[in-house]
Amino acid sequence: MIDPLNASSRPLTACLRRVAALALVGLTTLGGSAWAQTYPSKSIKFIVPFPAASATDVVGRVLADAMGKELGQSIVVENKAGAQGTIGANEVKQAAGDGYTFLVTTSTTQAAVLSLLKKVPYDPVKDFTPIGKIATTPFVLIVNDKVPAKNLAEFVTYVKANPGKVRFGQGSSGSWVSGSLFASMIGGEMQMIPYKGIPPAIVDLLGGNIEVVFADLGNAQAQLKGGKVRAFGVTSSTRTASLPDLPAISEQVKGYELVPWFALMAPANLPKDIQAKVGAALQKVLASAEVKQKLRDGGFDIDATDSAALAKLIDSEIKRWGQLTKAAKIDAE
Secondary structure (H helix, E strand, C coil): CCCHHHHHHHHHHHHHHHHHHHHHHHHHHHHHHHHHHHCCCCCEEEEECCCCCCHHHHHHHHHHHHHHHHHCCCEEEEECCCHHHHHHHHHHHHCCCCCCEEEEEEHHHHHHHHHHCCCCCCCCCCCEEEEEEEEECCEEEEEECCCCCCCHHHHHHHHHHCCCCCEEEECCHHHHHHHHHHHHHHCCCCEEEECCCHHHHHHHHHCCCCCEEEEEHHHHHHHHHHCCEEEEEECCCCCCCCCCCCCEHHHCCCCCCCCCEEEEEEECCCCHHHHHHHHHHHHHHHCCHHHHHHHHHCCCEEEEECHHHHHHHHHHHHHHHHHHHHHCCCCCC
């Protein structure tokens, strides 16, 4: 038997469900709009996947200060070093895509690791939201005062005459590939010693535990001022304005070139309005005279791009680093 009360209530129940659904959509839309208007409402975190005083750390701290002022919230920098930057990058991958955790990334973590490591705990494309490219910096080939060579030509001869005996410290994929590619292209052999970052590699260089480091320009300049190391060349295709008297390695080793880059990323599924707001803040601070000067002083060249251009860059760089790794005769670890 049909219950007249229940039968008559069905149209009303269906109607109420439709009203509730429409109300929920309205609240969701309103909530998204309110989110965009109030963001950021608390402190933001920048994760740097390399140690303090590394090139990535310098970039992250300059940006954190400037972007914090622009966005009206403090930005805290946390160093999560190790495993070619994949530890820090993986932490950002696992974070909520709510605009409060970002990765100050590099060509190492977003491209090179796919060719250098057998297992990478994230997809550098699918697991992140691109915000924008920041800058580039070349590496500098530096040696301690125990190395008998006095210039790049003499160093090439020295490496070839001592196969496997010259030790170079690497603290990032850029420094790793720089050293291995150099040895391969001159027909020599150097022993690679891994570190969590370039600063600890330099400590061992000064202590005489290794002979060579391919250091980022900022760290290299700081050591050159101390007078305990010598520089033989930069990894860019031409000389850098910061060290105009230092030759490009390509002047001695034809075709040699390797220049890392830095960028800002967020976890996947970052809301578009948050991506746009943070991206705009990034571009604004990179255009400021103060930030430009701070990055120049740190050995960086501003090379700003938007999120779309960064996404294209990562795709192309994954392929390029694969080619560089092959040319450097590096087997994935």
